Amino acid sequence: MTTPLKTSQPVHLLDALNDPSSLPSLSGPQWNQLIRLTRRTKSMAKLAHRVSAAGLDDQLDPRVLDHLLASRAVANQHRRVVSWEADRVIAALGDAGYDLIFLKGAAYVLSDMSAGHGRLISDVDIMVPKVNIDDAELRLHAAGWVPMKLDAYDQRYYRQWMHELPPLRHKARKGVLDVHHTILPESGRLRPDPAKLFAAAIPIPGIHHPRVKMLAPADMILHSAAHLFQDGDLAGGLRDLLDLDDLLRAAGAGDDEKSGAFWRSLVSRGKELDLHRPLYYALRFTSRLLRTPVPQAVLDESSRTGKPMAPVPMIMDLLADRAFVPDAGQGKRWGASLARWMLYVRSHWLRMPPLLLAQHLGKKAMRRFQKVEDETAVKTKEEKNVDAKRLA
Amino acid sequence: MYIHELSNTDVARLLRGPGVRARMGPFVFGMKTSLSQLVDPIHLLYANYPLEPEEDFIDFEVAVSPRSWRERWLSRNASFIIDGEVPSFPSFERSLALPMFEWAVNWCVFTRPHQYLILHSAVVERNGHAVILPGQPGAGKSTLCAGLSLRGWRLLSDEVCVMRPPCIDLIPVPRPIGLKEESINVIRAFEPGVVMGPATPGTRKGTVAHIQVDAKSVAAGQVSAKPRLIVFPSYRAGVGLSLEPISKAQTLLRIAQDAFNFSVLGAQGFDNLAALVDASDCFALTYSSMDQAIEKLNELIELEPTQPKNEMTHHNNSGPRANAEVMA
Numbered sequence: 001m002t003t004p005l006k007t008s009q010p011v012h013l014l015d016a017l018n019d020p021s022s023l024p025s026l027s028g029p030q031w032n033q034l035i036r037l038t039r040r041t042k043s044m045a046k047l048a049h050r051v052s053a054a055g056l057d058d059q060l061d062p063r064v065l066d067h068l069l070a071s072r073a074v075a076n077q078h079r080r081v082v083s084w085e086a087d088r089v090i091a092a093l094g095d096a097g098y099d100l101i102f103l104k105g106a107a108y109v110l111s112d113m114s115a116g117h118g119r120l121i122s123d124v125d126i127m128v129p130k131v132n133i134d135d136a137e138l139r140l141h142a143a144g145w146v147p148m149k150l151d152a153y154d155q156r157y158y159r160q161w162m163h164e165l166p167p168l169r170h171k172a173r174k175g176v177l178d179v180h181h182t183i184l185p186e187s188g189r190l191r192p193d194p195a196k197l198f199a200a201a202i203p204i205p206g207i208h209h210p211r212v213k214m215l216a217p218a219d220m221i222l223h224s225a226a227h228l229f230q231d232g233d234l235a236g237g238l239r240d241l242l243d244l245d246d247l248l249r250a251a252g253a254g255d256d257e258k259s260g261a262f263w264r265s266l267v268s269r270g271k272e273l274d275l276h277r278p279l280y281y282a283l284r285f286t287s288r289l290l291r292t293p294v295p296q297a298v299l300d301e302s303s304r305t306g307k308p309m310a311p312v313p314m315i316m317d318l319l320a321d322r323a324f325v326p327d328a329g330q331g332k333r334w335g336a337s338l339a340r341w342m343l344y345v346r347s348h349w350l351r352m353p354p355l356l357l358a359q360h361l362g363k364k365a366m367r368r369f370q371k372v373e374d375e376t377a378v379k380t381k382e383e384k385n386v387d388a389k390r391l392a
Numbered sequence: 393m394y395i396h397e398l399s400n401t402d403v404a405r406l407l408r409g410p411g412v413r414a415r416m417g418p419f420v421f422g423m424k425t426s427l428s429q430l431v432d433p434i435h436l437l438y439a440n441y442p443l444e445p446e447e448d449f450i451d452f453e454v455a456v457s458p459r460s461w462r463e464r465w466l467s468r469n470a471s472f473i474i475d476g477e478v479p480s481f482p483s484f485e486r487s488l489a490l491p492m493f494e495w496a497v498n499w500c501v502f503t504r505p506h507q508y509l510i511l512h513s514a515v516v517e518r519n520g521h522a523v524i525l526p527g528q529p530g531a532g533k534s535t536l537c538a539g540l541s542l543r544g545w546r547l548l549s550d551e552v553c554v555m556r557p558p559c560i561d562l563i564p565v566p567r568p569i570g571l572k573e574e575s576i577n578v579i580r581a582f583e584p585g586v587v588m589g590p591a592t593p594g595t596r597k598g599t600v601a602h603i604q605v606d607a608k609s610v611a612a613g614q615v616s617a618k619p620r621l622i623v624f625p626s627y628r629a630g631v632g633l634s635l636e637p638i639s640k641a642q643t644l645l646r647i648a649q650d651a652f653n654f655s656v657l658g659a660q661g662f663d664n665l666a667a668l669v670d671a672s673d674c675f676a677l678t679y680s681s682m683d684q685a686i687e688k689l690n691e692l693i694e695l696e697p698t699q700p701k702n703e704m705t706h707h708n709n710s711g712p713r714a715n716a717e718v719m720a
Contacts, residue, residue, distance in 0.1 A: 028449035036475050063449055066418070066507045073506035077656045382652055386502045 013037045014325060017242070018291050020051045024059035031064050041238040042120055044068065045075035049118030071118075078121045082109050085124045085175045090212055092143035093128070093136055100212050101127040101201050103180065103223065107214040108243070111204050115246035119239070123167070123176040129198060130181035137165055137179065144171045153363060183223045190230060192222070192273040217251040218266050222275045225282035230275075237324045244282050245290040252293070267301045280306025284313075285320055319343055396439035404431045411453060413444035417554070417565035417613045419505070420444050421497060424455035425489070427470060433490050433589045433602075437568045440607040452500040456493040459483070472496040491592050491600045494570060501552055501565055502652045508563065509555045509664050510652040515548035515562050516540045521620035521693050522562045524553050524672065526647055529597070532627035535575040538603055539682045540689065542583040547609040548617060557657065557664040560671055561616035566609045568602035576601045582682055621692060622647070622672045625679070633684045635692075636676045643674040673697060 011030040016023060026034065038044035048068035051057060057065055086106050093100045101107075103125040108116030128136045145168035150158070158166040164180040182194040201213040215223055224247060228240040251262045270279035280302045286292035287299065307313055323343055395403070395412065406412045411422035412434065423434060444450075455473040458464040463471065469483040474496060484492050502510065513526035514537035523540075527533035534550045541547040548564035555562060568589070571579055576599065579586055587604035622643055644665055648654050654661045675692075679685035 028447050031449045032453075036477075039475060040477060061449060063418075063420075063451065066505065067451070070504060070506040073653075073656055077658060080658055382655060386499065386652065 011037075013041065013043070013238075014289055017043065017047055017050060020047070020054050020056055023051065024056060028061075031061070035064070035067050038071075043238050043242060044071040045118040045120060046239075046242050047118070048072045049075070053117075075118050075120060078119070079109050079116070081175065082106050082121050082124060085170075085173070085177070086110055088143065088170075088173075089124065089126060089140075089177065090207070090209060092139050092145075093126075094209050094212055096132070096135060096139060096211075098129050098132040098135075098211065099198055099201060101198070102204065102212070102214050103127055103183070104227070104243075107204065107220065108246075110207060111214060112206065113246070114250050115243045119243070123178050125178045125180060127180040127183070127194070127197075130194065133165065133179065133181050137168075140168060140177070140179070144173075145169065145177055146171055148176070184226055184230060188230070190226070190274045190277070192226070192275055196273060197223075217247070217262060218269045219273070221247045221251065221266070221282065222270055222273055222279055225278040226275050229278040229281040237320075241285060241290065241324060245286045245292045248283075248286060248292050248294065252295075263295055263298050266298060267305055270302070271305055276302065276306035277308065278306075280308075281316065281320075285324070289321075289324060393443050394439070395435065395441050395443055398435070398443065400431060400435060403435045404428065407431060407434065410446055411450075411455075412438065413446070413448070413450060414438050414441035415444055415613060416441070416497075416567055417549075417563060418508075419451040419501065419565065420448060421500070422450040422453040423493075423497070424453065424457070424473075425493065426455075426457040427486060427489050429486065430456065430489055430493060434493075436587070437589050437602055437604050440605055440610045452497075452504070454493070454496045454500060456489050456496060472499075474500060485594075488592060488595055490589065490602075491570070491595050494568060494602060497567065498551055501554075505554075506653050506656045507556065509557055509654070509657055509661050511553040511555075511647055511665075512551065512650045512652060513553045513647070514550045515553045515564070515617070516545040517548060517562075517617040518545045518690070518693050520618060522548065522617035523621045523623055523689060523693065524562070524619060524668075525623055525625055526553075526650060527625055528650070532575075532625050534569055534571055535578060535627065536625045536682070536685060538569045538571060538575075538579050538586075539582055539686055541569065541603075541606065541609065542579070542586060543686050546612055546617075547605065552652070555664055555668065557660045558667075560619055560664060560668045562619055563616050564609070564613050566605050566613050568605055570600060570602050572600050573598045578682070579603070619668055619672045620697070621689075622669065622674045623689070623692075624676045625685070626676065627680065628678055629680050631678055631680050633681065633688060634678045635688060636678075638674045638676050640669045640674060643672075644669045 011026060011034045013034065016034055023034075034047075035044070038047050044067065048071045051060070051068060052072075057068075060068070082105065086102060086109075090100070102110055105116065105119055105121035106124045106126070107113075108119060109121065110116075147155075147165075148167050148169045150166050155166055158164060164178050168177045168179065169175070170177070183192060183197065184190055197215060197219055200216040200219055202216050203210075204212060204214050214220065221244065224240060224243050228237065228244070252259050267276065267279065270276040283292075283294050283299055283302050287294045308316075319342055395414065398406075403412060407423065407425050407430065409424075411424045413420055413422050415421075423438075425431075425434075453475050456470050457473060458469065459471045459473060459478055463469045463483055467483070468486055470486050470489055470492070471478055471483040472481060472492070479499075511524075511526065513524050514533045515522055515524050516537055517523070523545075525533045525537055537547070537550045546564075547566050547569065548562055549567060550569040551567070552565055553562060554565055571588075572595075576588070576591055580588070589602045589604070591599050591601040593599045624638065624646070647669070648662075648665060651661075651665070654665070657664070673692075677685060677688065679688075
């Protein structure tokens with residue numbers, strides 16, 4: 001987006017995120033498209049952050065800027081809430097005598113990394129050693145976190161097959177807390193050794209507590225990649241891809257020894273943790289879609305270790321392009337929902353043995369058919385205010 | 393070009409196509425529908441708004457339409473489609489389309505523009521001074537607000553009190569006033585010349601009807617007003633008028649309880665609400681006669697403030713920047 005766009009030309013979300021410098025020349029209809037696209041992909045706050053970091057606030061139409069300011073207010077609220085929840089988790093578990101690792105959004109916010117700016121965060125994720133997870137559950141329970149209402153099947157699904165406790169919710173504050181003991185489901189094909197993650201974990205800048213940590217930079221990227229390409233179905237895809245972009249840029253920036261060492265060790269660390277395949281996808285799609293500056297040597301090395309056999313890479317390229325970037329116009333881009341569905345099935349395929357998968361998807365489909373209410377939805381006081389004002 | 397200058401056919405064509413674009417205070421809405429039953433009511437209720445140009449940025453696009461062949465041909469229902477997406481609300485019978493359309497427009501104001509602090513109350517203004525009328529549903533805030541606006545007060549909103557922190561000037565979002573049940577007849581009797589859309593029975597709140605926004609309130613849609621009074625109205629049949637002062641602390645808590653985005657704005661929201669309450673005299677008004685209630689408010693709004701305005705309010709007069717420094 002180095003040349004100004006014609007007013008009728010469709011606007012590209014990824015170009016806008018990569019380089020906001022030409023945004024001031026967008027026309028009204030182009031902004032209509034872009035604001036909607038960012039809403040749909042939950043990336044407006046990130047765009048807002050990048051616009052302000054580029055010093056462009058004053059150059060935008062004030063009415064357009066207002067939408068960005070509104071999304072910044074929400075992102076700030078999320079930061080505030082997550083920081084306080086984390087503070088309470090540290091109060092409950094910090095002195096338990098084992099490591100407490102903050103994962104994903106909470107870690108980005110607590111350490112004030114760029115990935116945490118303009119990011120919406122719904123839950124706090126933590127990891128404790130598997131041998132201590134029962135103790136952690138008890139301590140958290142005493143501090144007010146209780147399991148969310150789940151039916152017996154869901155309870156069993158989490159405890160038996162997943163890598164976490166069923167989600168907890170604080171009685172008073174309603175914040176959701178996910179307690180993990182590793183970063184991928186134990187039933188899955190890839191099994192990164194959590195002991196290696198704990199061993200490499202580092203202190204969180206600004207939090208002065210010896211047992212409170214976050215993953216090392218390379219591990220943080222591998223976790224994010226595993227989550228996006230192995231665990232999830234790319235539904236919140238663009239947000240996670242933007243995380244990876246920010247994380248890679250932060251760890252790999254500059255020509256100093258530190259960033260050199262990071263790039264040299266990233267692929268081998270991926271192999272060591274059994275995560276070279278998701279790392280391959282992460283490097284491929286961030287550099288391809290978000291122009292993340294990954295050295296060519298690292299891309300080549302990750303292709304050698306992590307690239308699947310033909311024709312899988314080609315199919316993944318097709319699926320991912322459609323799943324990450326929705327169409328700018330009213331209509332849906334061809335195949336976007338099909339692509340998302342295929343990725344959903346794929347993510348489960350990677351997570352469970354085939355028979356278990358068939359059973360699980362069967363159960364889920366039955367339940368959707370029976371229209372079981374989503375009991376996990378939490379409404380804030382203000383959402384209830386809105387509900388109360390409904391007319392019909 | 394005002395919407396009342398358009399022919400019915402033009403309005404229908406716009407609603408089906410690019411949308412009828414109207415500026416309601418700070419927001420430009422694009423209104424769309426494929427339901428022909430909505431053409432007349434929208435034409436009537438929004439008659440006094442100028443039509444905004446097509447090439448402009450619009451803040452929110454609100455459509456009420458069937459969203460699938462099933463809704464179009466089988467269930468004969470309709471859904472909201474806001475900015476091209478269907479929020480997670482159930483679809484509804486088409487007979488409810490008008491109140492649902494109005495609610496969908498309000499929903500955008502309730503849930504999105506967090507650059508503002510948004511409280512749940514009606515706001516009207518006279519001679520530059522505004523009265524904020526908060527109140528639980530059923531307390532009669534919309535009825536009193538309608539009465540005042542039919543007696544020369546300017547309507548800022550019957551649903552939202554909007555401020556841009558750190559400033560406490562009240563920002564109008566003029567929209568049709570929604571009345572329900574007996575209020576509809578009360579207002580028709582109070583002002584036989586009132587322009588009202590069709591009444592829709594069978595909503596969750598009973599029968600609902602909307603009052604056309606007057607030209608004066610639409611025209612002043614970009615002009616903010618200074619807060620002067622916060623009055624909690626409460627209609628009670630057969631009682632005489634009474635006006636009781638309420639403490640500022642209690643007022644603040646009651647308003648915060650009912651706000652739309654108080655927690656999104658955090659400390660900034662609290663400071664702004666505190667500054668608003670500081671700058672206003674606060675009362676509970678119980679009445680059974682609308683004329684008496686309006687007379688009382690006409691009287692109150694002309695009085696000097698009952699207590700000296702404090703620092704913060706004083707600084708407000710010198711604009712947002714001065715106020716920001718006080719807040720900081």
